[in-house]
Amino acid sequence: MRLRIPFAMTTLAAGLLSAAHVNANSVDLTMYYPVSVGGALTDVVDNLVAEFESEHPDINVEAIYAGNYDDTRVRAMSAIEAGDTPQLSVLFSIDLYELIEQNAIVAFDDLVETDEEREWLNSFYPGLMENGQLDGKTYGIPFQRSTIVLFWNKDAFEAAGLDPETPPENWQEMADMATTVREASNGEQWGVMVPSTGYPYWMFQAFAFQNGHRLMSDDGTEVYFNDPAAIEALEYWVSLSTEHEAMPSGTIEWGTLRQNFLEQSTAMMWHTTGNLTAVRSDATFDFGVAMLPMSTQRGSPTGGGNFYIFEDTSEEEQRAAMTFIRWMTAPERAAAWSIETGYMGVSPAAYETDALQRYVEEFPPAAVARDQLEHGTAELSTYQGGRIRRALDNAVQAALTGQLSPEEALNQAQQEADSVLRRYAR
Amino acid sequence: MSFTDHRKMQLYGALLLLPAAILLATFAYLPTIATVVNSLFLPGFRGAPTQFVGLENYHVLFDDPTFWKVARNNLLYALGTIPTSIALALAMALFVNGKLRGRGFVRMAYFTPTILPMIAAANIWMFFYAPQIGLFNTLLGALGFSSVNWLGDPSVALGSVIVMSIWKEAGFFMIFYLAALQGIPPELKEASDLEGTSRWSFFWRVTFPLLMPTTLFVLINALINAVRVVDHLFILTKGGPNNATNLLLYYVYENAFSFFDRTMAATITVVILLVLAVVATLKFTVLDRRTHYQ
Numbered sequence: 153m154r155l156r157i158p159f160a161m162t163t164l165a166a167g168l169l170s171a172a173h174v175n176a177n178s179v180d181l182t183m184y185y186p187v188s189v190g191g192a193l194t195d196v197v198d199n200l201v202a203e204f205e206s207e208h209p210d211i212n213v214e215a216i217y218a219g220n221y222d223d224t225r226v227r228a229m230s231a232i233e234a235g236d237t238p239q240l241s242v243l244f245s246i247d248l249y250e251l252i253e254q255n256a257i258v259a260f261d262d263l264v265e266t267d268e269e270r271e272w273l274n275s276f277y278p279g280l281m282e283n284g285q286l287d288g289k290t291y292g293i294p295f296q297r298s299t300i301v302l303f304w305n306k307d308a309f310e311a312a313g314l315d316p317e318t319p320p321e322n323w324q325e326m327a328d329m330a331t332t333v334r335e336a337s338n339g340e341q342w343g344v345m346v347p348s349t350g351y352p353y354w355m356f357q358a359f360a361f362q363n364g365h366r367l368m369s370d371d372g373t374e375v376y377f378n379d380p381a382a383i384e385a386l387e388y389w390v391s392l393s394t395e396h397e398a399m400p401s402g403t404i405e406w407g408t409l410r411q412n413f414l415e416q417s418t419a420m421m422w423h424t425t426g427n428l429t430a431v432r433s434d435a436t437f438d439f440g441v442a443m444l445p446m447s448t449q450r451g452s453p454t455g456g457g458n459f460y461i462f463e464d465t466s467e468e469e470q471r472a473a474m475t476f477i478r479w480m481t482a483p484e485r486a487a488a489w490s491i492e493t494g495y496m497g498v499s500p501a502a503y504e505t506d507a508l509q510r511y512v513e514e515f516p517p518a519a520v521a522r523d524q525l526e527h528g529t530a531e532l533s534t535y536q537g538g539r540i541r542r543a544l545d546n547a548v549q550a551a552l553t554g555q556l557s558p559e560e561a562l563n564q565a566q567q568e569a570d571s572v573l574r575r576y577a578r
Numbered sequence: 579m580s581f582t583d584h585r586k587m588q589l590y591g592a593l594l595l596l597p598a599a600i601l602l603a604t605f606a607y608l609p610t611i612a613t614v615v616n617s618l619f620l621p622g623f624r625g626a627p628t629q630f631v632g633l634e635n636y637h638v639l640f641d642d643p644t645f646w647k648v649a650r651n652n653l654l655y656a657l658g659t660i661p662t663s664i665a666l667a668l669a670m671a672l673f674v675n676g677k678l679r680g681r682g683f684v685r686m687a688y689f690t691p692t693i694l695p696m697i698a699a700a701n702i703w704m705f706f707y708a709p710q711i712g713l714f715n716t717l718l719g720a721l722g723f724s725s726v727n728w729l730g731d732p733s734v735a736l737g738s739v740i741v742m743s744i745w746k747e748a749g750f751f752m753i754f755y756l757a758a759l760q761g762i763p764p765e766l767k768e769a770s771d772l773e774g775t776s777r778w779s780f781f782w783r784v785t786f787p788l789l790m791p792t793t794l795f796v797l798i799n800a801l802i803n804a805v806r807v808v809d810h811l812f813i814l815t816k817g818g819p820n821n822a823t824n825l826l827l828y829y830v831y832e833n834a835f836s837f838f839d840r841t842m843a844a845t846i847t848v849v850i851l852l853v854l855a856v857v858a859t860l861k862f863t864v865l866d867r868r869t870h871y872q
């Protein structure tokens with residue numbers, strides 16, 4: 153409730169302001185948005201909205217914090233079913249197919265009119281646009297976006313006789329360095345941890361892509377889970393604990409991993425760049441951030457949330473929603489958002505702003521996620537995405553806990569996915 | 579009583595029932611009927627109309643190995659939590675019903691888990707269970723044992739969830755037993771002391787039978803709770819690893835909101851309702867008759 157008060161007051165202030173102007177053409181917009189990392193991000197959003205409203209007195213935006221990505225999708229979809237469609241929302245970038253299947257969203261290509269607007273549509277990193285596009289049309293505009301990065305503890309590297317400034321470049325090096333740390337600490341410290349609850353499919357996708365393999369087709373109707381390259385990737389992940397004994401066996405908890413790293417019980421972790429600001433403020437040791445190691449190529453899937461505009465709203469409302477989204481994703485705002493959270497600036501122009509340039513100079517890890525984008529791939533997104541991701545999650549966990557071999561597990565997931573996707577593969 | 583007076587009384591009675599009837603109809607009966615109806619239809623694909631498919635959804639559900647795994651998990655969960663938490667609750671109640679110093683404090687301490695919100699409790703336990711940095715593994719390490727991946731190892735994950743639930747439930751059930759124990763007339767104890775009855779046989783012959791109505795009440799509550807678990811799974815395991823801790827209601831949630839499969843969610847809900855209805859019938863017909871009420 154505490155967070156709602158300033159928001160209520162800004163709404164009230166905005167209401168009074170617009171009442172004073174008595175603008176007959178004012179448009180009311182409702183937007184749901186998620187927060188899936190710690191921190192007072194709701195305040196940041198509220199301040200941005202208040203600022204927007206003072207610049208655009210004819211548009212009122214009601215921004216409603218709706219929990220994590222899943223909760224926000226549920227809130228937005230229920231509102232639509234109840235006939236109270238929000239005009240826009242920030243939802244998981246990989247919700248695209250579900251939203252299209254429910255005929256819930258409109259393409260930005262159908263909304264843009266001027267050259268300036270078309271230019272804006274092309275101003276984002278192409279890697280971030282991938283999850284928001286289908287059949288050549290753009291449905292999602294990147295907002296709070298991330299990649300997976302490698303955090304390493306420089307003090308632990310030094311204690312183990314490794315060069316503290318050199319993170320692992322490839323799989324072999326990561327396994328070797330992790331083993332070195334583990335042995336040097338007499339089993340007190342783990343070498344590396346990769347989370348396998350919460351979003352196992354996301355981490356697995358990184359391994360597979362580093363091994364030169366993409367898990368799904370561009371149109372979201374097919375997946376390739378049991379390809380030899382994917383099996384090899386899962387075998388490597390499993391080998392970190394079984395063969396190299398540098399990672400704990402069983403699954404590793406997404407939610408407590410950051411704490412594990414901060415308490416130095418592991419020398420390396422894979423995690424979202426969205427944790428960066430939190431790790432920076434709590435770490436009592438010297439740490440670095442690097443791109444993920446490679447097998448045949450570098451790579452990480454992107455993640456996070458996009459702006460969507462909903463069907464079932466008037467043309468005027470859709471135009472107003474687009475004005476708001478354009479304002480929110482403008483370079484200065486994207487830069488400020490990146491500094492406060494650790495999420496990426498969504499366009500090259502954001503990194504050319506003074507603010508972000510200064511920040512990156514002072515704190516170079518802030519640029520790693522952006523640099524890695526060059527090696528990025530779209531996050532796993534298909535029709536029936538929830539079920540498909542769950543099948544892959546289960547396979548990864550079954551392999552990591554030794555219930556099935558990587559090959560058996562991925563064969564099973566592939567079979568499950570094939571039967572779910574059969575009706576979509578036209 | 580005249581005829582019109584009689585009618586007036588009837589109307590009066592009906593009006594008294596009306597608020598409860600409306601609430602029940604709106605929030606219990608209508609959703610139940612809607613759920614049953616939903617489970618008999620298959621929504622159209624890409625704008626096609628909804629189709630009546632009879633019991634097909636149930637066939638699909640019963641062919642789903644995950645459903646059976648989840649049902650089995652839930653059965654194990656119920657068997658794991660209910661007897662232990664009831665026995666613990668009774669033991670704690672007997673303990674704090676006696677004369678001991680700081681009785682109020684001990685009672686409060688036992689009751690604390692109950693008043694914690696489930697999500698908060700689960701968050702605390704997630705850090706108890708965390709490998710390396712967690713409380714339990716730190717203790718094990720101090721005693722020289724190797725650490726256990728409490729929530730990440732499929733063979734112990736469900737057990738870990740069960741232990742946490744027992745911790746949460748026992749204190750709650752204790753309150754009912756405590757109230758019942760204080761309602762037992764002290765003369766019984768005095769009389770049996772005169773007869774020289776041992777404490778053991780007094781408990782089994784007098785106290786325990788008198789507590790039967792409470793036990794029954796607690797048992798029903800525990801059973802409902804065992805089917806109702808969903809919140810701590812969000813925090814602790816998300817049903818993993820590999821469905822090792824997935825329980826029925828969480829599976830319903832997953833189907834409805836992660837998979838957008840409202841039909842399957844409705845089908846599972848109906849199955850759960852039927853099972854609970856059978857249990858309730860058993861309770862009213864068998865157990866009730868064997869229970870001694872005062």
